[in-house]
Amino acid sequence: MKNNTIAIVGATGKTGARVLNQLAAQGYVTRGLSRHTEPVFDWANRDSWHSALEGVHSAYVTYYPDLAIPQAESDIRAFVELAKASGLKHIVLLSGRGEEGAQRAEDVIINSGIAWNIVRASWFMQNFSESFMLDGLKAGQLVLPEPKAKEPFIDVDDIADIAVAALTREDLRNQVLEITGPELLSFDHCVQAIAEASKRPIGFQTAPIDAYLAAAKADGLPEDIAWLINELFVNVLDGRNESTTNTIEKVLGRPARSFQHYVETTLPSGVWS
Numbered sequence: 001m002k003n004n005t006i007a008i009v010g011a012t013g014k015t016g017a018r019v020l021n022q023l024a025a026q027g028y029v030t031r032g033l034s035r036h037t038e039p040v041f042d043w044a045n046r047d048s049w050h051s052a053l054e055g056v057h058s059a060y061v062t063y064y065p066d067l068a069i070p071q072a073e074s075d076i077r078a079f080v081e082l083a084k085a086s087g088l089k090h091i092v093l094l095s096g097r098g099e100e101g102a103q104r105a106e107d108v109i110i111n112s113g114i115a116w117n118i119v120r121a122s123w124f125m126q127n128f129s130e131s132f133m134l135d136g137l138k139a140g141q142l143v144l145p146e147p148k149a150k151e152p153f154i155d156v157d158d159i160a161d162i163a164v165a166a167l168t169r170e171d172l173r174n175q176v177l178e179i180t181g182p183e184l185l186s187f188d189h190c191v192q193a194i195a196e197a198s199k200r201p202i203g204f205q206t207a208p209i210d211a212y213l214a215a216a217k218a219d220g221l222p223e224d225i226a227w228l229i230n231e232l233f234v235n236v237l238d239g240r241n242e243s244t245t246n247t248i249e250k251v252l253g254r255p256a257r258s259f260q261h262y263v264e265t266t267l268p269s270g271v272w273s
């Protein structure tokens with residue numbers, strides 16, 4: 001079984017890199033895919049998909065920039081059709097909680113006729129250290145659109161553990177694995193936890209969404225990313241995801257990692273200095 005090739009789409013990303021490392025360490029044959037791998041895989045160039053998927057048995061799929069965008073459903077549909085024709089037997093899709101666009105892409109996978117898993121995750125803790133919030137934290141002042149709800153941020157190491165379990169455990173086949181961190185947290189709380197651990201002041205300020213997007217667009221934010229920010233902060237962060245799940249404990253037999261653990265283990269990297 002370990003000789004069946006597992007493709008990781010988005011292999012250099014926050015979750016993909018961790019999934020790839022874990023599988024390789026366990027002796028699985030892996031094929032990391034992104035725009036900078038050989039073979040190349042580019043969501044924007046369907047001609048690149050065929051050779052990337054040749055001989056692949058199962059796949060961990062992360063969509064870019066986000067499964068919530070309108071283009072995602074059609075890309076995922078075309079990907080599944082090609083993957084099936086290429087002989088793919090099992091697909092594990094990383095999805096987001098409470099996103100209508102992501103739900104449509106999930107339905108494509110669930111109705112694909114091949115074995116599937118949906119790893120439906122809350123907001124990543126690593127958005128504070130490996131993504132869009134890092135610049136503000138480093139500058140000492142994070143400004144975000146006003147969030148209307150608390151969020152059960154999840155450690156991407158937990159997402160990788162769940163994705164690897166889904167890829168390698170027969171007993172988990174054909175299930176939605178809805179996963180969150182262990183506690184509901186405000187953005188302000190998270191910023192202050194990072195400031196305290198880093199021993200330097202970091203401010204947190206919110207702005208009305210229209211003013212935030214107008215300023216960001218004036219700084220060159222592309223229209224599609226502006227749409228995504230509006231979708232995530234206004235629609236998805238409206239309280240619909242203000243709950244935790246116990247899926248990590250049920251699947252892995254241990255609790256989800258806490259935000260404090262994330263801060264303590266990330267601090268030594270110097271990313272917030």
Ligand SMILES: NC(=O)c1ccc[n+]([C@@H]2O[C@H](COP(=O)([O-])OP(=O)(O)OC[C@H]3O[C@@H](n4cnc5c(N)ncnc54)[C@H](OP(=O)(O)O)[C@@H]3O)[C@@H](O)[C@H]2O)c1
Binds near residue numbers: 036042043068123
């Ligand atoms: N951030 C969150 O809080 C959150 C929460 C729930 C779900 N999600 C989901 O997470 C997914 C993103 O996963 P991630 O955070 O692990 O990835 P990520 O850290 O955003 O990294 C993106 C990966 O995709 C690759 N990539 C970028 N553009 C590409 C393209 N045109 N074609 C092919 N590959 C491309 C990148 O590599 P190259 O640059 O080399 O191509 C990289 O490997 C999204 O679909 C989102 O819906 C995110």
